[in-house]
Amino acid sequence: MQITSTMAGTILQINISVGDQVENNQEIAILESMKMEIPVESQEAGKVKEIKVAEGDFVNEGDVLIILE
Amino acid sequence: MQKILIANRGEIASRIIKTCNKMGIQTIAIYSDADKDLPFVSEATTSFRIGEAPVGKSYMNQKVILQIAKNEKVDAVHPGYGFLSENASFAEEISKEGIIFIGPNPKTIQMMGDKILSREKMLKAGIPVVPGSNKELMTEEEAVAAANSIGYPVILKASGGGGGIGMVLCEDEKTLLKNLETTKKRAKTYFANEKVYVEKYIQYARHIEVQIFGDKAGNIVHLFERDCSIQRRHQKVVEESPSPFLSEGAKEKILQAAVRAAKAVGYENAGTVEFIVDEEENFYFLEMNTRLQVEHPVTEAITGMDLVEWQILVARGEALPYKQEELVSKGHAIEFRLYAEDPVTFMPSPGHIEVLDWGKGDTRVDFGYKAGVAVTPFYDPMIAKCIVHGENRDEAIQKASGFFDHLQLIGIKTNAPLFKNILNDTDFKSGKYFTNYLSVKRFN
Numbered sequence: 001m002q003i004t005s006t007m008a009g010t011i012l013q014i015n016i017s018v019g020d021q022v023e024n025n026q027e028i029a030i031l032e033s034m035k036m037e038i039p040v041e042s043q044e045a046g047k048v049k050e051i052k053v054a055e056g057d058f059v060n061e062g063d064v065l066i067i068l069e
Numbered sequence: 070m071q072k073i074l075i076a077n078r079g080e081i082a083s084r085i086i087k088t089c090n091k092m093g094i095q096t097i098a099i100y101s102d103a104d105k106d107l108p109f110v111s112e113a114t115t116s117f118r119i120g121e122a123p124v125g126k127s128y129m130n131q132k133v134i135l136q137i138a139k140n141e142k143v144d145a146v147h148p149g150y151g152f153l154s155e156n157a158s159f160a161e162e163i164s165k166e167g168i169i170f171i172g173p174n175p176k177t178i179q180m181m182g183d184k185i186l187s188r189e190k191m192l193k194a195g196i197p198v199v200p201g202s203n204k205e206l207m208t209e210e211e212a213v214a215a216a217n218s219i220g221y222p223v224i225l226k227a228s229g230g231g232g233g234i235g236m237v238l239c240e241d242e243k244t245l246l247k248n249l250e251t252t253k254k255r256a257k258t259y260f261a262n263e264k265v266y267v268e269k270y271i272q273y274a275r276h277i278e279v280q281i282f283g284d285k286a287g288n289i290v291h292l293f294e295r296d297c298s299i300q301r302r303h304q305k306v307v308e309e310s311p312s313p314f315l316s317e318g319a320k321e322k323i324l325q326a327a328v329r330a331a332k333a334v335g336y337e338n339a340g341t342v343e344f345i346v347d348e349e350e351n352f353y354f355l356e357m358n359t360r361l362q363v364e365h366p367v368t369e370a371i372t373g374m375d376l377v378e379w380q381i382l383v384a385r386g387e388a389l390p391y392k393q394e395e396l397v398s399k400g401h402a403i404e405f406r407l408y409a410e411d412p413v414t415f416m417p418s419p420g421h422i423e424v425l426d427w428g429k430g431d432t433r434v435d436f437g438y439k440a441g442v443a444v445t446p447f448y449d450p451m452i453a454k455c456i457v458h459g460e461n462r463d464e465a466i467q468k469a470s471g472f473f474d475h476l477q478l479i480g481i482k483t484n485a486p487l488f489k490n491i492l493n494d495t496d497f498k499s500g501k502y503f504t505n506y507l508s509v510k511r512f513n
Contacts (some may be wrong), residue, residue: 008122008446013255016385032259034409034417034450035232035304055258060121061446 001044001068007061009033014055016066020048028066031059040065070094070144070169070385071224073115076134077149078435080453081363082109087146088377097141099134101127103445109435115141122447124223128152131159137169138190145384146170146393147377151232151449154360155182156231171384173283173337173359180334181357185228185266191354194333196326199345199353200451201268212249213242215267222270231356233303238270271347273503275314276300276355277345279327280368281374283336286382291324292368292376299491301415301507306484307491308364309403310371313462313500319350323446332358339380363406363454366435370458401462403469404456409444409482413512428475431459432468444481452483462500466492487512 009045013030020030022042029040053065073089074097075082082098086109098113103122110116110227119133120126128134129152138146146163148154153372157179160170172178181187185205188198202215205228216239225248227235235255239245250264253435257263280292296312297305312320325344334357341362343355365376374391382390407419425440436453438444444452455472460464470492473485490512491497497506 001334009420010259014260033446034419034448036302036415036417036450037234038249039414055254057130058125068447 001029001046003040003042003062003066005031005061005063006030008035008060009038009058010061011053011055011057011065012054013016014032015053018048019066021030022046022048022068029067032037036065042066042068044068062064070381070498071170072114072141072143073145073147073325073381074096074099074134074138074141074143075147075149076110076128076153077147077151078104078128078448079107079109080435080451081196081361081437083112083368083437084435084447085149085377086112088375088381092378092381094381097137097143097195099128099137101447101448106438106442111436121274122445126446131156131162133250135162138163139166143168145171145381147171147380148360150363151362153421154357157182168265169384171338171380173340176338176454177334177427178359183228183262184226184230184356185264187357188266188354190333191330194329196330196333196354197352198453199268199271201357202266204266205264206249206266209246209249212245212267216242219267219269222269222272223267225249225265225267227256227262228264228266229260233300235259235266236303236347238358239434245313272355272505273348274298274505275312276305276343276347277312277323277352278341278344278362279324280362280365281331281336281340281342282376282379282389283325283331283338283340284389285337285386286388287332287335288389289328289331289336290389290391290396291328292372292374292396293398294320297364297506298502299497299506301505305364306406306408306507307403307488308367309401309462309465310367311323311401315346316332316350319352323352326352326354329353329423338383339376362488363451364404366433366454366456367402367404369432370397370456371400372396374397393419400458400460401465402456403462403465405469405473405488406451407453407455407478409450409452409481410484411482412484412487416445417450417486419444419450420481422452422478423480424475424477425479426456428472428477430468430472430475432472452478466498
């Protein structure tokens with residue numbers, strides 16, 4: 001399961017670490033886009049396998065941010 | 070001054086080009102891939118592509134911008150607002166090359182850009198500041214002690230912050246502790262400065278700011294106030310002057326305090342001193358913006374002055390064109406920031422503009438886009454600023470209603486419907502509103 005970015009923007013904050021168990025609808029990161037802080041939520045429950053981005057990174061719409069297993 | 074590079078984009082780049090054209094000054098525009106079709110690119114005398122869309126690869130890329138300025142042998146750089154406008158090291162690098170930075174000197178930019186330092190400076194100058202911690206909060210104990218001494222609710226703020234990003238309202242100790250580390254971390258990511266502090270949260274507050282101007286000879290004038298209390302996410306949406314709320318006595322005190330604040334730092338060029346004013350008209354220094362403000366057209370409408378022209382005159386060493394007693398505020402002006410966003414949720418709504426017609430009438434529209442181009446997700450969502458000016462506030466409101474009735478913008482969602490609601494709202498019409506207006510009104 002992948003969590004992708006809904007908009008182009010800058011990763012302001014990542015709330016989880018590899019190995020964490022996340023719940024459905026949990027806020028896993030905050031994206032800043034067009035001067036708005038947009039929460040990125042998990043669409044499923046799962047364990048964080050990989051975090052593909054770092055705080056401060058610029059991402060495009062559709063970019064994979066986090067992989068759950 | 071023959072040639073100016075504009076280190077900005079959109080409506081403010083177009084705005085600066087207009088004054089340069091009037092003054093016979095050539096303009097160099099810079100643009101990212103995302104902006105190649107925007108009006109400012111073709112309006113400038115010459116334009117240069119500077120890189121890909123993300124700001125780090127374009128409008129924040131100091132090295133590339135400086136290189137173009139050198140290659141083109143420009144006399145000055147106008148930073149506009151946002152981006153590099155309050156970046157002291159950029160201003161310094163520009164000056165080192167013998168190019169004029171149109172703004173205050175780098176030292177002033179640096180001091181005012183650090184909110185903790187600027188609060189300290191203002192306290193020393195005898196200007197009231199919002200009660201808060203007067204130093205950086207390093208530990209949880211320090212944060213709790215500071216919040217307890219001023220009383221909850223408090224706002225946790227990044228010292229290097231701005232634009233409404235990274236501010237957290239804390240109702241109690243638990244919320245403060247929960248947010249302290251994350252706010253520091255985000256401040257570091259976003260502003261490259263992890264210092265945070267707390268300020269008293271004033272629930273029924275007005276945001277009143279004063280336009281000030283200084284020249285190299287040390288003359289300082291104010292160009293009256295702007296009331297910017299209508300905000301969402303701590304970002305301004307509607308600004309007006311005169312403030313419909315302030316008594317004449319309080320207004321005069323605030324205007325004088327702003328001039329004192331500017332004098333205390335030997336201010337040069339255009340600046341804005343922001344205050345929070347409570348229901349009893351007690352006022353507190355909030356911050357000083359060391360640049361031309363987005364909402365400067367409100368001041369231009371009531372004074373008849375061209376603030377970009379003033380900036381250029383002062384930057385090239387001339388005296389302020391008018392004395393304080395020659396400046397008069399006439400009528401009433403209101404500015405509406407037209408954003409590409411959902412009018413109810415305020416979620417950004419980038420996309421292609423299919424139809425755009427500002428209508429007829431004398432409303433000033435400072436726009437950055439035209440029909441056929443896209444508002445991209447890379448920058449601020451502002452499409453245009455719509456400024457009405459009337460003999461009095463009622464007339465300005467009436468003109469604004471007419472403007473938004475005729476405005477046609479098809480293709481993307483905008484906050485124009487919100488403005489229609491505001492203009493019909495009894496509290497707005499009677500001038501009774503606070504900074505929490507949009508969160509308590511819930512128009513839909």
